[in-house]
Structure formats: C-alpha cells, structure tokens
Amino acid sequence: MTDVDEENRISFDPRENEAIEFRRRLNGNSEVITHALSDDNIDDFLSHEGNFAMQQPETIAGAVTLIFCQPPRNLSGGLNILFTPEILSVSWTERAFNAIIERHQFPKDILAVLQKRGSSAGWCSRYIKFEPSGKAAIISFVLMVRLTGSYASLLAISHDMSARRTVAFVIRARKDEHDLIKGTLQRNRHLLGHPLLVPALLVGISMSSNFGRVQILQVELANVERSTGQHDWQNIPVADAPRHDGELSRRGHSAKIAVAVASRLVDAVRCLFTLCQETSSQFQIDISQSCLQNRLVGFDFDQLLFNLQYQLHLRQADIEFLQQRADNQVSAIYSRLSQRDNMLSASIARESKKISESTLRDSSDLTCITALTALLLPATFTATLFAIPSLGGLPFWAYWAIAIPVTVTFFGAWVLWSLWRQHRSIKDKRLDNGYYTGHS
Structure with missing residues (x-):
C-alpha cells in the first residue's frame, strides 16, 4: 500500500x-x-x-x-x-x-x-x-x-x-x-x-560519466566535420541536397546542445568539488585529528582531491574545445548552405539569360517576318485585284501606280504604330519604376 x-x-x-x-x-x-x-x-x-x-x-x-x-x-x-x-x-x-x-x-x-x-x-x-x-x-x-x-x-x-x-x-x-x-x-x-570520502567519490563517478559523453561528442563532431568537407559536399547528388542539408543542420545543432549540456554538468560537478575542497580546508584540523590513527588516509585523500581538480580543469578544456569545434561546424554548415543557394541562384540566372537571348532572337525573327509581310502584302493584294477578269484590261503601269502608294502607306502606318507602341511601353515602365515625370 x-x-x-x-x-x-x-x-x-x-x-x-x-x-x-x-x-x-x-x-x-x-x-x-x-x-x-x-x-x-x-x-x-x-x-x-x-x-x-x-x-x-x-x-x-x-x-x-x-x-x-x-x-x-x-x-x-x-x-x-x-x-x-x-x-x-x-x-x-x-x-x-x-x-x-x-x-x-x-x-x-x-x-x-x-x-x-x-x-x-x-x-x-x-x-x-x-x-x-x-x-x-x-x-x-x-x-x-x-x-x-x-x-x-x-x-x-x-x-x-x-x-x-x-x-x-x-x-x-x-x-x-x-x-x-x-x-x-x-x-x-x-x-x-575520511569525512569527505563519499562526496569526493561522487565527483569522480560523475566525471567518469561525463568523459563518456565527451567521447561520444567527439565522434559526432568528427562525422559532422567530414560531412562539411569540400570533397564530400560536392559529391552529393543535387536531388539529395535538400535532405542532406537538413540532416546536417540538425546534427550540427544537436552537437551544440550536447556540448552545452556537458558543460553544465561539469559546472555542477565543480560546485560539489568546491564544497568538498572548502570543507577540507575549513575543518582541516578536525579532519586531521579524526584521521590521526592513520595519517595516510589524509594524505591519500588530498591526492584524490588534487587529481579530481586537474581532471575538472582538463574536462573543462575539452568542453571549451568541443564548443569551438561545434561553433565552427555550424558556421561552416551555414556557409555551405549559402554557397549552395548562391550556386543555385547563379544557375537560375544563366538559364534565364539563355531564355532571354532565345526570346530576343525569336522577337528579331518575328520583326523581320512582319516587315516583309508589310512590304509584300499590299503588292500581293493589288496583284490579286488585277487578276479579276473585269479588271484584266488595265495596263501594267497601273499595277505599279496602285501597288507602290498602297505599300508605302501600309508600311508607314505599321512603322508609326510600332514606334508608338515602343514609346508607350517605355512610358509604362517609367511609371512602374517611379521615374516618370509627366513629360510625353
């Protein structure tokens, strides 16, 4: 119960x-x-x-x-x-x-x-x-x-x-x-x-566990570093790039979080170690008298504290180095992502340029065809009229007398209409960009 x-x-x-x-x-x-x-x-x-x-x-x-x-x-x-x-x-x-x-x-x-x-x-x-x-x-x-x-x-x-x-x-x-x-x-x-034996041993146990975490972090960061290498990065197929980028970013941030957790655990263990160290110093005489029957206990315990202190220093150095590596890899990941985006933008720009050039060529071809049509269509229309039996008695010079003025009039109208449309397009573009001043 x-x-x-x-x-x-x-x-x-x-x-x-x-x-x-x-x-x-x-x-x-x-x-x-x-x-x-x-x-x-x-x-x-x-x-x-x-x-x-x-x-x-x-x-x-x-x-x-x-x-x-x-x-x-x-x-x-x-x-x-x-x-x-x-x-x-x-x-x-x-x-x-x-x-x-x-x-x-x-x-x-x-x-x-x-x-x-x-x-x-x-x-x-x-x-x-x-x-x-x-x-x-x-x-x-x-x-x-x-x-x-x-x-x-x-x-x-x-x-x-x-x-x-x-x-x-x-x-x-x-x-x-x-x-x-x-x-x-x-x-x-x-x-x-020794009065402080159990707390000191708990510091050692926690430090040993933290060492295992640091080793796992080192392996994970090494994998991330290999993934952000130039050679491996360029060998990734384009179709797999988005999935790879997302996974790599996740692993990089996970490594940073794991380093932060390991650092916090080391700081917490340091608090316990400091408590043991200060207690040993504050009650040094009482502890020495308690261990009077076996002075080696006091000496050996001081050596244990000394070793734990330097283990903490070295573990903190490992954590700081891992933090720098994690920061570098996250920066490298963002740099690679930016580089890939720039490469994609450049590729899109090249394709857009090709499309623009092709469109310009097609537009030039259409302009030539339109000009030829404007020149030949009036004469063709006039020839068709002269093919009517009721007009078959007209002299040949009459054909040119009609075809030439009609062609000049039609072609001139087309040219004027094209210029007006071009002027209108420029005017609309200036209005859209805010540069139009009201002058025609």
Missing part, C-alpha cells in the same frame, strides 16, 4: 531494501557486509543491536554504510530533476524513513528545501553540528547530482567525526548507479574513515 505525505510531497511504497557496510580495521584489513532491511528490523540496524551488532568496534579505523532505496517504479517517466510537481517515491514506510532521517541527523525539511531551491543542474548543501568545544562533531551533506545520465540522483550523507563512520542514504538513484557507488567504494576502501 502506498501512502503519500502531501506536505513534503513524498509517497511511501514499502519494499525490501538493502544496506551495505564497508569497514576498515586498524590492522589494514577490510570487510563488506550486506544487510536486507525492512520496517521490521530497521530499528535494530540503526542502533546496532541484535543481528546488526558491530563486532570489535574499537578496532574499526573507518566505515561507510550505504542505505539504498529501491529505484522509483515510475523511473521510465523521464523524471530528471526534483521539482515541485514531482512526488518523490521512496521504498520505505513513513516511520522507517523518518527514523533514518532522525538517527543520522539529516535535515527534516530536506525535500522541501530541494523542491524550493533546487536547480536543474543539481543541488549541494552542507550542515555542520559542533561540539561545545567548537570542534565539528557531524558533517552532513544533501546532494542532488547526475551520476551516469540525465537522471538526478538524491543522496543524504552524514559523517560522525568521533566514530569515523559515514552513512550515505541513497534516496533516489537508478539500480546501475547503486552498483557503481558500491564498486567505487570497494576500490577506495583504503580511504574509509
């Missing part, structure tokens, strides 16, 4: 959950213990009683406990960020969920804060509980970070400085991200006990 807390926008969908404890002993040995948790045994687990009693706690140099919620059932719904309209689904009863929050002193308004202040890039906040002497007793973090994809994972992390024990409550994450967090902690178990 699913219960909904409308005030904090949480739905409780109880299922069997998992907790994994990573422990490092003072002698250097490490162990991993997996627990199946439910509402029935959560109290014993939180108080380390019964089957969950910790053996020889005085020999533990550091520990990390991961408490996982099952992935939401509506994970396929495309929920990327935790915004106000979303109701967060957790696989615990309301009583067990609140018990975990209270036992490890996570902020009670954790979800309300995220929904009111969270951004699409992520969220990170820190909470410190101090001892009366002023030393840091508990360092807590609330993080919303993209680990492997666009899905935003939500974690609450608390470290007890005196017990050298970190508890990470993985509230919202995919199943493959559960396995990724486990594997990363297993490989870095020599750093167990």
Whole structure:
C-alpha cells in the first residue's frame, strides 16, 4: 500500500531494501557486509543491536554504510530533476524513513528545501553540528547530482567525526548507479574513515560519466566535420541536397546542445568539488585529528582531491574545445548552405539569360517576318485585284501606280504604330519604376 505525505510531497511504497557496510580495521584489513532491511528490523540496524551488532568496534579505523532505496517504479517517466510537481517515491514506510532521517541527523525539511531551491543542474548543501568545544562533531551533506545520465540522483550523507563512520542514504538513484557507488567504494576502501570520502567519490563517478559523453561528442563532431568537407559536399547528388542539408543542420545543432549540456554538468560537478575542497580546508584540523590513527588516509585523500581538480580543469578544456569545434561546424554548415543557394541562384540566372537571348532572337525573327509581310502584302493584294477578269484590261503601269502608294502607306502606318507602341511601353515602365515625370 502506498501512502503519500502531501506536505513534503513524498509517497511511501514499502519494499525490501538493502544496506551495505564497508569497514576498515586498524590492522589494514577490510570487510563488506550486506544487510536486507525492512520496517521490521530497521530499528535494530540503526542502533546496532541484535543481528546488526558491530563486532570489535574499537578496532574499526573507518566505515561507510550505504542505505539504498529501491529505484522509483515510475523511473521510465523521464523524471530528471526534483521539482515541485514531482512526488518523490521512496521504498520505505513513513516511520522507517523518518527514523533514518532522525538517527543520522539529516535535515527534516530536506525535500522541501530541494523542491524550493533546487536547480536543474543539481543541488549541494552542507550542515555542520559542533561540539561545545567548537570542534565539528557531524558533517552532513544533501546532494542532488547526475551520476551516469540525465537522471538526478538524491543522496543524504552524514559523517560522525568521533566514530569515523559515514552513512550515505541513497534516496533516489537508478539500480546501475547503486552498483557503481558500491564498486567505487570497494576500490577506495583504503580511504574509509575520511569525512569527505563519499562526496569526493561522487565527483569522480560523475566525471567518469561525463568523459563518456565527451567521447561520444567527439565522434559526432568528427562525422559532422567530414560531412562539411569540400570533397564530400560536392559529391552529393543535387536531388539529395535538400535532405542532406537538413540532416546536417540538425546534427550540427544537436552537437551544440550536447556540448552545452556537458558543460553544465561539469559546472555542477565543480560546485560539489568546491564544497568538498572548502570543507577540507575549513575543518582541516578536525579532519586531521579524526584521521590521526592513520595519517595516510589524509594524505591519500588530498591526492584524490588534487587529481579530481586537474581532471575538472582538463574536462573543462575539452568542453571549451568541443564548443569551438561545434561553433565552427555550424558556421561552416551555414556557409555551405549559402554557397549552395548562391550556386543555385547563379544557375537560375544563366538559364534565364539563355531564355532571354532565345526570346530576343525569336522577337528579331518575328520583326523581320512582319516587315516583309508589310512590304509584300499590299503588292500581293493589288496583284490579286488585277487578276479579276473585269479588271484584266488595265495596263501594267497601273499595277505599279496602285501597288507602290498602297505599300508605302501600309508600311508607314505599321512603322508609326510600332514606334508608338515602343514609346508607350517605355512610358509604362517609367511609371512602374517611379521615374516618370509627366513629360510625353
């Protein structure tokens, strides 16, 4: 049965959950213990009683406990960020969920804060509980970070400085991200006990995922660059040009969007890294005293932060270079499209010129035919009249006396009409162009 807390926008969908404890002993040995948790045994687990009693706690140099919620059932719904309209689904009863929050002193308004202040890039906040002497007793973090994809994972992390024990409550994450967090902690178990181990490892996980995106982007941009090459461009059939142009433009803009997303993810991860770095610097003395039994943990963690810092710098350099390449390719695409349009316009102009020249030749031929007709038609008409039997007795000179004046009159009328029509055409053209001044 699913219960909904409308005030904090949480739905409780109880299922069997998992907790994994990573422990490092003072002698250097490490162990991993997996627990199946439910509402029935959560109290014993939180108080380390019964089957969950910790053996020889005085020999533990550091520990990390991961408490996982099952992935939401509506994970396929495309929920990327935790915004106000979303109701967060957790696989615990309301009583067990609140018990975990209270036992490890996570902020009670954790979800309300995220929904009111969270951004699409992520969220990170820190909470410190101090001892009366002023030393840091508990360092807590609330993080919303993209680990492997666009899905935003939500974690609450608390470290007890005196017990050298970190508890990470993985509230919202995919199943493959559960396995990724486990594997990363297993490989870095020599750093167990450091207060900032889990947040720093989350930075590394997100950076590794971002590196995969950068590699995919490099391949896509290389394909676009090959497509915008002069040789490939000219070999495209004319009939396929519009389809190819549209696809190439789409791929170029998609690459720009992907670069922008990768850049935003790097910026969000940098915020989390900066939080770890500033916390390490601000509480350097307290952290050193917490790791006093094994100073190598502090040294190794500083080296981890150093490596992450330069990975961020190099990843940012990759992103900036990819951004320049994407901008260049979009400019090249528009240049090629403009070039193709110019070539098409030039081709149309050449064809129009050919048609105009052909029309002019046809017009000249028609003018010649019309002139010949104007010269010969009157004489032909006169000869036809003289062929009538009733006019057969007229002398031959009478034919010329009639044909010549008629021909001159007809031809002159045609010439005058042609000149008037030409003048009229020029006048109309000037009126259309706005140049006519009213003079005839």
